[in-house]
Amino acid sequence: xxxxxxxxxxxxxxxxxxxxxxxxxxxxxxxxxxxxxxxxxxxxxxxxxxxxxxxxxxxxxxxxxxxxxxxxxxxxxxxxxxxxxxxxxxxxxxxxxxxxxxxxxxxxxxxxxxxxxxxxxxxxxxxxxxxxxxxxxxxxxxxxxxxxxxxxxxxxxxxxxxxxxxxxxxxxxxxxxxxxxxxxxxxxxxxxxxxxxxxxxxxxxxxxxxxxxxxxxxxxxxxxxxxxxxxxxxxxxxxxxxxxxxxxxxxxxxxxxxxxxxxxxxxxxxxxxxxxxxxxxxxxxxxxxxxxxxxxx
Ligand code: GLN
Numbered sequence: 001x002x003x004x005x006x007x008x009x010x011x012x013x014x015x016x017x018x019x020x021x022x023x024x025x026x027x028x029x030x031x032x033x034x035x036x037x038x039x040x041x042x043x044x045x046x047x048x049x050x051x052x053x054x055x056x057x058x059x060x061x062x063x064x065x066x067x068x069x070x071x072x073x074x075x076x077x078x079x080x081x082x083x084x085x086x087x088x089x090x091x092x093x094x095x096x097x098x099x100x101x102x103x104x105x106x107x108x109x110x111x112x113x114x115x116x117x118x119x120x121x122x123x124x125x126x127x128x129x130x131x132x133x134x135x136x137x138x139x140x141x142x143x144x145x146x147x148x149x150x151x152x153x154x155x156x157x158x159x160x161x162x163x164x165x166x167x168x169x170x171x172x173x174x175x176x177x178x179x180x181x182x183x184x185x186x187x188x189x190x191x192x193x194x195x196x197x198x199x200x201x202x203x204x205x206x207x208x209x210x211x212x213x214x215x216x217x218x219x220x221x222x223x224x225x226x227x228x229x230x231x232x233x234x235x236x237x238x239x240x241x242x243x244x245x246x247x248x249x250x251x252x253x254x255x256x257x258x259x260x261x262x263x264x265x266x267x268x269x270x271x272x273x274x275x276x277x278x279x280x281x282x283x284x285x286x287x288x289x290x291x292x293x294x295x296x297x
Contacts, residue, residue, distance in 0.1 A: 020060035095144035106227040108140035111284040134204040139167035157185035205258040206237040249296040256293040264289035
């Protein structure tokens, strides 16, 4: 007979399981939901043991105690429900930084490092550049730039105070808190008028997924919707940012935005309509046009 009654208990029961056995079982149950079942299993078990991955390979025969088993079981249950590893661990690597992540913030993605890299290039010749990061989330972009440019001064804003709390913690954790001012602001709403024409660079990874995109109810459903989805096929916030940034940029300064795989052309048009020049899009490591930039006159 098939069906739930006959199916293997998920997650498996780790009675007197060794590290090696626990990992093997977990890997099998995670195969259906994860692209990296072995890595996920190792990261989650290492977290429960408060050890690193090397420890797991050095001591594969050690038997897990009850608390460790329970912890691993809880993690696996959540992971099998698509809950992201980064939230379970409470941290995510980005650029050279280790960032705290909570369900209040989007988990920083590797493709966003393209935005950081491009931003650093555009300010390479400017001393003490003033930079604005719109919708900073965990603070990933602002902190990565600050870590590479000790002379840069940054303002990072987000509409949510809960999010800013995480970003501030990340600044402190990475000893960059004296270089970044965090402001609660829905895009430019609370950015002072005297900041007009004052930035050498504006960067943003705004929400850009269409509200009817099925991904929102799938694997990314545990991440904050406000950080992911935007009206007008995902273009609403990108449009606000492109339209408004031009007045806050110094002459000959860049706005760089991240966008979705099919939004480079639309973004370029918006840059053009709003009198930016030197408009370009760049491809990420997956060869997807991921960021677009434009320069003020
Ligand atoms: N790159 C993210 C994803 O595809 C979306 C991030 C965003 O909307 N800014 O899951």
